[in-house]
Amino acid sequence: MTSTGAPSSSRATHGGTPRPGGAGVLAGRTVSRIGYGAMQLERLHADRAAAVALVRRAVERGVDHLDTAQFYGDGFVNEVIRAALRPADDVVVVSKVGAAPDPGGPLPLRPAQRPEELRASVEDNLRSLGTDRIPVVNLRRLDTGPGLRAEGDQRVDLDDQLAVMTALRDEGKIGAIGLSSVTPDGLRRALPAGIVCVQNAYSVVSRDDEDMLALCSAEGVAWVPYFPLGGAFPAMPKVADEPAVHTVANRLGVTPAQVGLAWLLHHAPNVLLIPGTADAGHLDANLAVGEIALDASSLAALDAVRSRSADVPLG
Numbered sequence: 001m002t003s004t005g006a007p008s009s010s011r012a013t014h015g016g017t018p019r020p021g022g023a024g025v026l027a028g029r030t031v032s033r034i035g036y037g038a039m040q041l042e043r044l045h046a047d048r049a050a051a052v053a054l055v056r057r058a059v060e061r062g063v064d065h066l067d068t069a070q071f072y073g074d075g076f077v078n079e080v081i082r083a084a085l086r087p088a089d090d091v092v093v094v095s096k097v098g099a100a101p102d103p104g105g106p107l108p109l110r111p112a113q114r115p116e117e118l119r120a121s122v123e124d125n126l127r128s129l130g131t132d133r134i135p136v137v138n139l140r141r142l143d144t145g146p147g148l149r150a151e152g153d154q155r156v157d158l159d160d161q162l163a164v165m166t167a168l169r170d171e172g173k174i175g176a177i178g179l180s181s182v183t184p185d186g187l188r189r190a191l192p193a194g195i196v197c198v199q200n201a202y203s204v205v206s207r208d209d210e211d212m213l214a215l216c217s218a219e220g221v222a223w224v225p226y227f228p229l230g231g232a233f234p235a236m237p238k239v240a241d242e243p244a245v246h247t248v249a250n251r252l253g254v255t256p257a258q259v260g261l262a263w264l265l266h267h268a269p270n271v272l273l274i275p276g277t278a279d280a281g282h283l284d285a286n287l288a289v290g291e292i293a294l295d296a297s298s299l300a301a302l303d304a305v306r307s308r309s310a311d312v313p314l315g
Contacts, residue, residue: 014090017062021265021290024272026065026222027136027176027196029092033265034290035065036283037226037276041080042073044278048080055084057280061287064091067199067224067274070125071109074101078128093129094197094224096180097121098140099148111142111154115164122168138178138199139165145181145201146231146310158186162193180226184212197222197272203230204245204263204302205237206310217270224272227310229260237308244305248298258285262292263302 010023010030021033036058044051055066066085068077078095085091097118102110112121118139125134139161142150150156165177178197179190187198198216200209202225216223230238239245239260249256264271275286294302 013062013064015088017060019064019290020062020287021273024222024270025220026092026094026272029135031065031092031272032062033272034063034261034287035067035272035274036063037274038066038068038077038081039072040276040278041077044080045073045076048083051077051080051278052084054278054280054283055081058283058287059085059089059091061284063287064089065094065272065274066091067094067096067276068129069096069099070121070128071099071101074103075124075128078125082128082130092135093131094136094138094178095125095129095134096138096140096178096199097125098138098142098180107148109148111148111150113142113150113154113156113161115156115160118161118164119168122173126173133172133175135175136178136196137165137168137174137176138180138197140180140199141182141186143181143183143186144311146227146233146236147181158189162190166193178222178224184209184215187212187215191219191221195219195221197224199224199226201225201227201231201310202264203228203237203239203310204260204305205230205239205242205308207307208309208311213268213270217268221270222272223268223270224274225264226274228264228273228275229257231310236310242305244301248294248301251298252292254292255285258289258292259294259302261286261289262294263299265290266294266299 019032024033099109100112176196180199240256245256249259
């Protein structure tokens with residue numbers, strides 16, 4: 001088994017700030033286990049300065065793993081990250097490809113799964129981030145989980161997609177390849193390509209991917225759950241609706257959301273969190289999750305929560 005833990009000497013960032021949640025590993029780099037998912041920065045579109053300040057606040061508090069995408073705000077979020085980051089920050093920026101903005105559609109996104117679209121999306125990410133290399137790029141498949149489903153010519157074989165992603169890595173445009181919304185079979189097929197992380201919908205109320213999490217742990221692949229508190233879609237279960245979560249939160253004097261995130265950190269050593277927010281106070285609450293200790297009885301109560309599927313196709 002490949003270890004996904006980081007040495008105790010890495011408990012502080014490059015700048016000497018204690019790491020929120022402790023240290024983990026992503027693409028061979030030591031990172032803080034609590035990072036920042038930048039999607040909600042789009043809510044600050046009318047106040048770019050506030051968006052930049054929020055990213056700076058995250059970095060100054062020890063976040064060195066940022067998750068983004070060109071299709072977040074059609075480039076706005078990437079441009080905010082570009083303005084906020086400095087070379088000395090030593091931040092691992094992770095982007096994703098496989099979808100494109102669709103402002104006039106039933107959902108704000110449309111599938112963009114074809115190899116030429118994946119390449120074009122990487123190029124768009126490079127331009128908006130203002131860099132010549134993205135440390136990690138996740139290939140967002142549309143096989144599972146909540147959200148889009150591929151149809152027609154958007155149903156592309158995984159091997160064809162991995163071929164272009166590997167070529168982009170060989171060209172130096174991306175540093176490493178991750179997967180998102182992937183099935184266990186897809187992950188097994190992709191592992192020889194050198195997959196460094198998996199992003200699937202996963203939380204204390206949606207644990208269908210437990211076997212895949214174990215596979216990632218065994219293979220040294222980071223597990224980076226999206227919708228870590230359940231989903232915003234009506235059909236998806238929500239962590240904050242669980243009585244057991246509220247019981248633990250009341251006992252510890254924290255919020256149900258903090259309990260849901262803390263459970264993920266305790267559940268497996270290769271879990272890296274990327275909770276998102278557009279609010280500074282909420283950011284601080286997310287980063288404080290690493291200080292929450294869940295005792296054996298709390299963990300047992302949370303582990304006993306009934307798991308419901310997050311596989312809710314919306315298009």
